[in-house]
Amino acid sequence: MKITLVSRSGREIIKGGIHLNDSATVADLQAEIHRRTKKYPSRQRLTLPVQPGSKEKPVVLNYKKSLKEYADGNSENLTVVFKDLGPQVSYRTLFFCEYLGPLLLYPVFYYFPVIYEYLGYKGERVIHPVQTYALYYWCFHYAKRILETFFVHRFSHATSPLSNVFRNCAYYWTFGSYIAYYVNHPLYTPVSDLQIKIGFGIGILCQVSNFYCHIILRNLRKPEGNGGYQIPRGFLFNIVTCANYTTEIYQWLGFNIATQTVAGYVFLVVATFIMSNWAIAKHRRLKKLFDGKEGRPRYPRRWIILPPFL
Numbered sequence: 001m002k003i004t005l006v007s008r009s010g011r012e013i014i015k016g017g018i019h020l021n022d023s024a025t026v027a028d029l030q031a032e033i034h035r036r037t038k039k040y041p042s043r044q045r046l047t048l049p050v051q052p053g054s055k056e057k058p059v060v061l062n063y064k065k066s067l068k069e070y071a072d073g074n075s076e077n078l079t080v081v082f083k084d085l086g087p088q089v090s091y092r093t094l095f096f097c098e099y100l101g102p103l104l105l106y107p108v109f110y111y112f113p114v115i116y117e118y119l120g121y122k123g124e125r126v127i128h129p130v131q132t133y134a135l136y137y138w139c140f141h142y143a144k145r146i147l148e149t150f151f152v153h154r155f156s157h158a159t160s161p162l163s164n165v166f167r168n169c170a171y172y173w174t175f176g177s178y179i180a181y182y183v184n185h186p187l188y189t190p191v192s193d194l195q196i197k198i199g200f201g202i203g204i205l206c207q208v209s210n211f212y213c214h215i216i217l218r219n220l221r222k223p224e225g226n227g228g229y230q231i232p233r234g235f236l237f238n239i240v241t242c243a244n245y246t247t248e249i250y251q252w253l254g255f256n257i258a259t260q261t262v263a264g265y266v267f268l269v270v271a272t273f274i275m276s277n278w279a280i281a282k283h284r285r286l287k288k289l290f291d292g293k294e295g296r297p298r299y300p301r302r303w304i305i306l307p308p309f310l
């Protein structure tokens with residue numbers, strides 16, 4: 001079987017094509033492309049060509065399938081479009097890098113008041129109990145996220161572009177430092193004891209609920225499975241599609257009620273905006289996948305992320 005590998009503009013990438021035996025799979029083709037171009041499989045996006053001007057999305061080749069399945073009756077020749085996705089990192093590496101920053105940077109502001117002295121605050125620093133609780137709460141949150149990354153989540157995609165590491169780290173590391181700077185500031189004024197208790201109470205409850213949501217999501221996929229989406233059910237998922245984001249937002253709200261800084265609320269607004277956009281896309285995907293047609297279940301009526309508004 002001859003595979004003609006072309007770029008999206010139609011230029012032939014490997015002159016003379018690639019010759020593989022008739023039983024070859026997409027994974028075999030990927031291995032051959034790797035050998036010839038040095039572009040490893042996770043940075044290769046292989047699709048079938050689409051007619052010029054067509055609005056249809058191209059079919060992405062599944063590495064487990066045989067090439068014959070895509071040859072449309074013509075088992076001798078197949079044209080495949082190749083796109084280089086650029087350097088990749090595993091999802092675990094991406095999440096680990098973005099969460100490690102806030103986990104390490106926040107305590108620096110708590111344990112090294114010399115930062116504030118250097119910035120001109122000369123008075124003696126008194127540590128309020130809420131600042132210590134905030135440190136524990138913060139570190140617990142990011143340690144939980146790292147542990148969930150390695151031991152709970154079952155990601156559908158193996159890798160993400162390397163550029164996302166820089167973008168995501170910039171987001172998490174900057175916000176982490178910005179909030180830590182104000183919560184640990186020598187001029188920080190705590191709110192009332194009652195408000196602190198209510199804030200951390202809501203926060204801890206939501207962190208535990210968030211963990212439980214992640215366990216429910218994990219159980220939607222088999223360990224040996226290859227991604228795919230199911231209707232999440234049980235606990236808060238019976239009411240809201242992205243219950244994991246809802247609990248994430250409320251746990252930050254709890255942290256902010258207890259610590260009350262502008263920086264913390266700015267982060268809450270930005271994170272809510274980002275997660276709402278993702279939640280809308282995830283809700284749409286589930287409604288499209290589970291449309292009630294041809295024997296498929298119909299996606300139940302649910303809020304997207306923040307009942308009773310969205």
Ligand SMILES: NC(=O)c1ccc[n+]([C@@H]2O[C@H](COP(=O)([O-])OP(=O)(O)OC[C@H]3O[C@@H](n4cnc5c(N)ncnc54)[C@H](OP(=O)(O)O)[C@@H]3O)[C@@H](O)[C@H]2O)c1
Nearest residue numbers: 153154155156157217220228229230231232244245248271
């Ligand atoms: N503070 C912030 O700014 C912020 C922002 C984002 C996330 N977070 C936190 O980080 C956590 C993880 O974020 P995330 O965006 O990776 O969460 P996510 O995509 O909603 O879900 C976590 C895991 O569950 C899988 N999953 C989701 N829906 C599924 C379904 N219907 N069927 C089968 N599997 C499903 C996902 O698979 P896929 O690999 O296919 O996606 C992913 O591996 C969040 O829950 C939240 O606590 C915080």
